[in-house]
Amino acid sequence: QKEVEQDPGPLSVPEGAIVSLNCTYSNSAFQYFMWYRQYSRKGPELLMYTYSSGNKEDGRFTAQVDKSSKYISLFIRDSQPSDSATYLCAMRDSGGSNYKLTFGKGTLLTVNP
Amino acid sequence: KAGVTQTPRYLIKTRGQQVTLSCSPISGHRSVSWYQQTPGQGLQFLFEYFSETQRNKGNFPGRFSGRQFSNSRSEMNVSTLELGDSALYLCASSLLRGAGTDTQYFGPGTRLTVL
Numbered sequence A: 001q002k003e004v005e006q007d008p009g010p011l012s013v014p015e016g017a018i019v020s021l022n023c024t025y026s027n028s029a030f031q032y033f034m035w036y037r038q039y040s041r042k043g044p045e046l047l048m049y050t051y052s053s054g055n056k057e058d059g060r061f062t063a064q065v066d067k068s069s070k071y072i073s074l075f076i077r078d079s080q081p082s083d084s085a086t087y088l089c090a091m092r093d094s095g096g097s098n099y100k101l102t103f104g105k106g107t108l109l110t111v112n113p
Numbered sequence B: 001k002a003g004v005t006q007t008p009r010y011l012i013k014t015r016g017q018q019v020t021l022s023c024s025p026i027s028g029h030r031s032v033s034w035y036q037q038t039p040g041q042g043l044q045f046l047f048e049y050f051s052e053t054q055r056n057k058g059n060f061p062g063r064f065s066g067r068q069f070s071n072s073r074s075e076m077n078v079s080t081l082e083l084g085d086s087a088l089y090l091c092a093s094s095l096l097r098g099a100g101t102d103t104q105y106f107g108p109g110t111r112l113t114v115l
Helices: none
Strands: A004-006 A013-016 A021-025 A032-038 A045-051 A054-059 A060-065 A072-076 A085-092 A107-112 B006-007 B010-013 B021-022 B031-036 B042-050 B053-057 B065-066 B074-078 B087-094 B110-114
Touching: A004 A085, A013 A021, A013 B006, A021 A085, A021 A107, A032 A060, A045 A054, A045 A060, A045 A072, A072 A085, A072 B065, A085 B042, B006 B010, B006 B087, B010 B021, B021 B110, B042 B074, B053 B065, B074 B087
Parallel strands: A013 A107, B010 B110
Antiparallel strands: A004 A021, A021 A072, A032 A045, A032 A085, A054 A060, A060 A072, A085 A107, B006 B021, B021 B074, B031 B042, B031 B087, B042 B053, B065 B074, B087 B110
16 A cells, blocks of 8 residues: 555646545654645645644645545635646655655646636 | 756666766755656655755665765766656755755756666
């Protein structure tokens, strides 16, 4: 079983739709959870950062973490064509000697005008 | 503040050759990590350097190596290239090496093609 599972999609939605992206994980040591957005031929760009369980909102984006279920989500409201990209979930433990991010494989999202 | 820069952006090599990729972190960042991204495996951690020392290493063969200089710039080297080494190699830097809510910021990557 991979440490982080993410549905690769592709996911295609009309402009203005609410998008839900999800990841599950198996390592209970993970405490910090991130979502990165990666446009074609670019490096990943940090979108959202959440510590432990709970919700975090930033504009049209909401990140949710449920540590009891080992499940994280990213919601995009009023999706725009410019949101078309690959979305990667990433997570890590408390750091120390094992400072690294573990990624899902990414979900390819297309928002159609 | 300038972001993470990587050179070269594109590289074509043949099997058996070696390659060196370069990464300049965000100014003030001392931790540099390297990742390999392929369609099949996604992003996989290669290694992390902090204060010129390798602090953590992923599950890659010894053909993959790296180093960090006193100005925090980092290089990674792949020797005896194989077709399967074709990938996007990403460098990421971080200020506090994960302390608090610190995280990693990525460069644009070097796309390596092995023929």
